[in-house]
Amino acid sequence: MRLAHQFALESEQITADCVEATEFPDLATEYQVYAVPRTVLNGRHFIEGALPEQQFLDAVLQAITE
Amino acid sequence: MSLIREQDAVEIRQSLRDMPNPVRLIHFTQELNLEYGRETRELLTDLAALSDKLSLEVYDFVLDKEKVKEYGVDKVPATIVRNGKDYGIRFYGIPAGYEFSALLAAILDVSRGSSSLGEETKEKLHTLSVPVRLEVLVTPT
Structure with missing residues (x-):
């Protein structure tokens, strides 16, 4: 979670929401969350699990070019 | 009764002493x-009371x-962690358990204004x- 917030801190383009899935079951269903953490990028790309910094960055950069 | 145990409050107060800015x-x-x-x-109210550099504003x-x-x-x-600037850091739901640690980390990072x-x-x-919205779905444990 901290990585996403740190990304938001460093980039004016990024916002990072930490969402407690059990309190927002409709959103968890919409995003098909069966395991956490699941990161959703712009509502349509998914990153599974807690990744190290470099891999998380690569996943974000790759998703926005798709 | 506070939602933050006295023993935890001592540790949190200690780590919040490192906050350079409000x-x-x-x-x-x-x-x-x-x-x-x-x-x-209540949790946020109790937390804000642990540092005079931390303030809480509540809206309906x-x-x-x-x-x-x-x-x-x-x-x-919803809870936003900001200083003079809003960096886009948000918590939705109760920041308890693992997320409470994430909240403390966010407070310290925002206080420094750097990661x-x-x-x-x-x-x-x-x-x-391009604008990027990251939504990290988590559970409290």
């Missing part, structure tokens, strides 16, 4: 209609429409030219 917690709620609305607000999700719009809040309970990310990561993030 941080504001902006909280949106609709307390009576939410499962953990009251607990969330239905009544305070302008603030809701300003912060782009789309569900409650502990590597220089290369920061450089790449600074070149981003």
